[in-house]
Amino acid sequence: MAISDNSEPKTATGPCGYVLEDVPHLVDYIPDLPTYPNPLQDNPSYSGVKQYFVNADDTVAQKIVIHKDSPRGTHFRRSGPRQKVYFESSEVHACVVTCGGLCPGLNTAIREIVCGLNHMYGVKRILGIEGGYRGFYAANTIPLTAKVVNDIHKSGGTILGTSRGGHDTSKIVDSIQDRGINQVYILGGNGTQRGASVIFEEIRRRGLKVAVAGIPKTVDNDIPVIDKSFGFDTAVEEAQRAISAAHVEAGSIENGIGVVKLMGRYSGFIAMYATLASRDVDCCLIPESPFYMEGPGGLYEYIERRLKENGHMVIVIAEGAGQELLSESMNQQDASGNKLLQDVGLWLSQNIRDHFSKQRKMTINLKYIDPTYMIRAIPSNASDNVYSTLLAQSAIHGAMAGYTGFTVGPVNRRHAYIPFHRVTQGQNKVVITDRMWARLLSSTNQPSFLDLKEVEAKKKEETKAQPIVGENHSEATSASRPKE
Numbered sequence: 001m002a003i004s005d006n007s008e009p010k011t012a013t014g015p016c017g018y019v020l021e022d023v024p025h026l027v028d029y030i031p032d033l034p035t036y037p038n039p040l041q042d043n044p045s046y047s048g049v050k051q052y053f054v055n056a057d058d059t060v061a062q063k064i065v066i067h068k069d070s071p072r073g074t075h076f077r078r079s080g081p082r083q084k085v086y087f088e089s090s091e092v093h094a095c096v097v098t099c100g101g102l103c104p105g106l107n108t109a110i111r112e113i114v115c116g117l118n119h120m121y122g123v124k125r126i127l128g129i130e131g132g133y134r135g136f137y138a139a140n141t142i143p144l145t146a147k148v149v150n151d152i153h154k155s156g157g158t159i160l161g162t163s164r165g166g167h168d169t170s171k172i173v174d175s176i177q178d179r180g181i182n183q184v185y186i187l188g189g190n191g192t193q194r195g196a197s198v199i200f201e202e203i204r205r206r207g208l209k210v211a212v213a214g215i216p217k218t219v220d221n222d223i224p225v226i227d228k229s230f231g232f233d234t235a236v237e238e239a240q241r242a243i244s245a246a247h248v249e250a251g252s253i254e255n256g257i258g259v260v261k262l263m264g265r266y267s268g269f270i271a272m273y274a275t276l277a278s279r280d281v282d283c284c285l286i287p288e289s290p291f292y293m294e295g296p297g298g299l300y301e302y303i304e305r306r307l308k309e310n311g312h313m314v315i316v317i318a319e320g321a322g323q324e325l326l327s328e329s330m331n332q333q334d335a336s337g338n339k340l341l342q343d344v345g346l347w348l349s350q351n352i353r354d355h356f357s358k359q360r361k362m363t364i365n366l367k368y369i370d371p372t373y374m375i376r377a378i379p380s381n382a383s384d385n386v387y388s389t390l391l392a393q394s395a396i397h398g399a400m401a402g403y404t405g406f407t408v409g410p411v412n413r414r415h416a417y418i419p420f421h422r423v424t425q426g427q428n429k430v431v432i433t434d435r436m437w438a439r440l441l442s443s444t445n446q447p448s449f450l451d452l453k454e455v456e457a458k459k460k461e462e463t464k465a466q467p468i469v470g471e472n473h474s475e476a477t478s479a480s481r482p483k484e
Contacts, residue, residue: 010419018072020059023398023406023417026086026211029204033402035084039121054080060416062225076225076416079394079408086402087182087211089122094399095181096144097129097136098158099188099195103219104234105380105388106187108153110160112392113185114144120393121400127181128159133195134166136175153385156377158187167195173202176210183211183399185392189218190424193407197420200405211399214407214420215391219376222267222427225418226409230391232270233383235263235375239274242371243314247280249367250312257303257313257352257366261345263375264318266427271318272440282306282313283446285348287320288430289437291449293351300355302447307364317345319372345370390415 010022027033038053040046059075066073096113098106110128117123128142129135142148142160152159176184176199186196193214200212216223221232239262246258262271268286275284283302285291292298306313319341326342349368356362380388394408394415406417430437441448 018059018061018075020075020077021419021422022077023419024200024204024404026209026402026404029207030209033086033209035086036088038081038083038085038400039089040081041083043120045119052081053083054078056082060411060414062411064412076411076418077403079398079415079417081397082401085121085400087400090124092117092121092123092183092400093125093127093179093181094123094183094185095127095129095141095176095179096160096185097132097187098160098162098217099132099186099192100162100164100217101189101219102157102162102376103217103229103231104156104238104376104378105230105384106158106162106217107149107155108380108385108388109187109215109217109230109392110144110158111149111153112389113396114149115146116393116396118146120396127179131161132163132166133172133192134163134168135161137168137171138166154379156379164191167198169195169198169202172199173206173208176203177206177208182209183213185213185215185395185399187215187217189216190223190427192217193223193420194424196407197405197424200420204405211402211404212406213395213399213404214423215395216407216409216423219270220264220267221269222265222429223409223423224426224428225411225422227411227413229409230384230388231380233387234378234381235270236273236277237381238375238378239270239371240278242369242375243274243278243280243316246314246367246369247278250314250365253365254311255307255362255364256311257307257315257364259315259317259345259349259352259366259368261317261319261343261368261370261372263372265320265341267429268318268321269428269430271316271321272430272436275316276436276440276443279443280314281316282310282444283315284440284444285315285317285321285449286430287318287323289321289432289449290324291322293325293355297447297449299449300352303352304356304360304362315348317348319344322348343370 041052058078060078062074094117096110114126117126126144128144130139196212196214203210216229218229219231219235221229223229242260246260250256250258264270266287268288271284271286275281293300322344323341326347345368349366353366356364391408398406398417403417405420407420407423
């Protein structure tokens with residue numbers, strides 16, 4: 001079933017000129033709901049907290065750096081516990097579901113939803129939905145208690161299982177209604193959050209008192225608005241191990257080349273940050289920065305130069321990079337709507353071997369490492385464990401306070417409630433005109449890999465125009481640089 005987001009944005013202009021992109025609330029379609037005192041005020045663990053509750057009007061700015069003449073910009077509602085809640089603890093029947101691919105920190109997020117509901121709000125009835133969205137109507141459920149989830153954060157994967165697709169909105173909401181569930185916590189990436197939005201819309205259409213909260217998950221860090229997604233720090237840390245192994249292999253033999261393929265279907269954040277962190281990489285290739293193989297300024301030329309200079313080199317490539325160079329086009333998609341990619345790492349490795357052995361008559365020793373599934377399946381590190389805890393608790397506070405149809409995440413290091421449509425309308429991508437990419441180019445000393453055809457066309461134009469002697473060539477060809 002195709003998933004579309006038909007929700008109307010809920011916005012308001014603040015007195016200081018900013019626009020608040022608000023999230024839905026249960027009272028928007030169920031008026032006169034009773035409220036209850038927040039149980040946190042009687043929780044001994046929080047007795048030393050100076051301020052129990054966030055101000056109802058607190059907002060978080062999407063952009064922290066603005067020009068003095070620019071408008072105040074977009075804000076989101078700040079997350080955190082409210083003085084009044086819209087659910088009594090005894091009436092809450094929550095469920096948790098994980099969808100899409102694996103990611104470090106999934107089990108931690110599950111654990112903290114369960115423990116947060118139980119320890120902070122005294123909620124006892126929590127179900128785990130097995131096998132992704134289709135688990136609502138086609139699989140068993142797991143009763144989740146603090147004891148059941150106590151040690152799951154020490155293991156990778158998800159104890160609930162996961163899948164792609166299986167989104168039948170009517171069946172899912174029927175199941176939610178039949179089971180008496182009134183809080184739904186959904187962990188997943190872009191497609192999963194789109195599905196969560198459609199589920200919320202159907203729940204609102206039926207007038208059900210059910211809060212739907214999303215926790216964005218993608219190891220690629222490609223979800224917009226939020227600072228980063230959980231699992232990303234762990235992935236970068238683990239990716240460094242693969243890079244280190246490739247560096248050792250390449251440096252131990254004449255003309256050694258280590259090729260490491262990392263995750264990054266549309267965005268090259270893991271490849272970029274792992275490269276910057278390791279300092280052992282000579283070339284980093286990402287989807288946002290096109291490259292070419294042959295001719296002046298191409299990858300082959302650069303590889304040969306680095307081998308002559310150093311005797312070895314390491315290349316990191318994100319899985320989505322260079323797909324346009326592969327001979328066969330693939331328009332197929334997986335069940336989540338993601339384009340099925342060819343293995344660019346294998347393709348690149350074979351082409352490098354063929355070029356240097358057949359055309360350059362040069363002996364190279366290439367080792368190809370693909371740690372993708374090893375990275376996805378490991379437990380989260382300390383940083384991601386803390387981060388997953390904060391995400392889970394933000395989602396809980398929002399659902400208890402009656403907010404619904406939202407996802408949570410840090411915006412400028414402050415957690416906020418974000419409408420579903422804002423995190424599903426595109427992908428967060430590396431900006432190759434930004435200083436971070438410039439830092440990477442400076443670290444690796446790799447070329448920018450301008451498109452060869454565009455460069456040659458520009459040179460012909462310059463020759464015809466007879467440019468002034470001494471004109472800076474890099475400035476003259478800057479128009480052909482890939483733009484974001």
